Amino acid sequence: EPRLTTDFYSKSCPRFHDIVRDTISTKQITNPTTAAAVLRLFFHDCFPNGCDASILISSTAFNSAERDSPINLSLPGDGFDAVVRAKTALELACPNTVSCSDIISAATRDLLVTVGGPHYPVFLGRRDSRISKASLLADLLPLPSSPISKTIRQFESRGFSVQEMVALSGAHSIGFSHCKEFVGLVGRNSTGYNPRFAVALTKACSNYPKDPTLSVFNDINTPNKFDNMYYQNIPKGLGLLESDHGLYSDPRTRPFVDLYARDQDRFFKDFANAMQKLSLYGVQTGRRGEIRRRCDEVN
Numbered sequence: 001e002p003r004l005t006t007d008f009y010s011k012s013c014p015r016f017h018d019i020v021r022d023t024i025s026t027k028q029i030t031n032p033t034t035a036a037a038v039l040r041l042f043f044h045d046c047f048p049n050g051c052d053a054s055i056l057i058s059s060t061a062f063n064s065a066e067r068d069s070p071i072n073l074s075l076p077g078d079g080f081d082a083v084v085r086a087k088t089a090l091e092l093a094c095p096n097t098v099s100c101s102d103i104i105s106a107a108t109r110d111l112l113v114t115v116g117g118p119h120y121p122v123f124l125g126r127r128d129s130r131i132s133k134a135s136l137l138a139d140l141l142p143l144p145s146s147p148i149s150k151t152i153r154q155f156e157s158r159g160f161s162v163q164e165m166v167a168l169s170g171a172h173s174i175g176f177s178h179c180k181e182f183v184g185l186v187g188r189n190s191t192g193y194n195p196r197f198a199v200a201l202t203k204a205c206s207n208y209p210k211d212p213t214l215s216v217f218n219d220i221n222t223p224n225k226f227d228n229m230y231y232q233n234i235p236k237g238l239g240l241l242e243s244d245h246g247l248y249s250d251p252r253t254r255p256f257v258d259l260y261a262r263d264q265d266r267f268f269k270d271f272a273n274a275m276q277k278l279s280l281y282g283v284q285t286g287r288r289g290e291i292r293r294r295c296d297e298v299n
């Protein structure tokens with residue numbers, strides 16, 4: 001099995017990195033929600049069944065694809081659009097050469113850097129899947145309402161430690177969540193929400209049954225900056241999702257929340273390593289898979 005390398009396109013597409021960086025930074029400037037959109041797209045592509053761009057395939061009359069499974073319906077169009085733009089530019093420069101899955105990984109890293117996150121090397125040479133089925137996705141991604149033990153098991157079964165899970169959750173330092181993902185639990189006493197924050201959230205979401213697009217920043221203090229504020233918020237009851245609070249009520253995860261809250265360098269280091277590890281999870285190389293011509297359909 002060939003291994004991924006950082007210089008995979010150095011001969012076949014020498015401008016690969018420049019083209020990805022240029023397209024996504026233009027997109028991020030016109031639409032600042034792009035970074036979070038692509039980061040979540042990356043997670044939802046890689047975590048269930050490996051980084052193979054299966055998330056980008058559109059459904060057909062004969063196949064309901066991953067992106068149409070309920071958990072993926074809230075993935076913002078800007079994430080898909082950013083990848084498609086980079087693919088279009090890359091097909092002009094180096095036709096039939098660059099996989100959509102490599103674009104997702106490189107774009108995620110570049111966008112993280114534009115919002116203040118750590119830089120890490122991106123290994124390349126992934127091939128794209130020929131299969132994308134909504135039905136195969138059931139229960140493979142964590143839900144905010146999942147018991148933390150279940151989420152830990154999901155990460156451990158893919159080789160990720162509890163510490164890596166907590167570090168990756170720092171992705172919620174940027175982006176937003178729709179009201180329906182958290183509002184049901186906000187008013188209950190048993191949960192970890194700061195009472196004033198709970199009142200503000202209830203108010204912000206009061207019209208959500210009529211307006212399902214209503215949403216709230218994941219990190220109320222620095223919503224557009226990738227930093228360790230997410231971990232500083234949680235002990236104060238300012239985490240948005242029940243799964244964010246959950247990291248503080250469980251003795252297995254709590255020490256890492258405290259560690260990352262006081263040490264941003266340590267968070268960046270562990271996050272970068274865990275992102276690299278996730279970007280290699282379940283990849284297809286060599287003769288497996290294909291280089292998709294269009295990211296939204298198999299060749």
Ligand code: HEM
Pocket residue numbers: 033035036037039040043074075076142143144145151168169171172174175176177178179181218241243
């Ligand atoms: C650990 C369990 C996790 C749970 C339960 C969870 C759940 C969620 C939910 C419910 C949303 C809101 C989606 C919406 O309403 O549109 C969200 C947003 C987000 N998640 Fe997670 N997530 C988890 C881990 C991760 C990881 C590991 C990453 C990336 C490495 C990630 C990246 C994101 C990003 C960037 C957003 C914001 C998306 C946007 O602004 O468009 N999440 N997550």
Ligand SMILES: [Ca+2]
Pocket residue numbers: 173174219221222223224225226227228229230
């Ligand atoms: Ca932040």
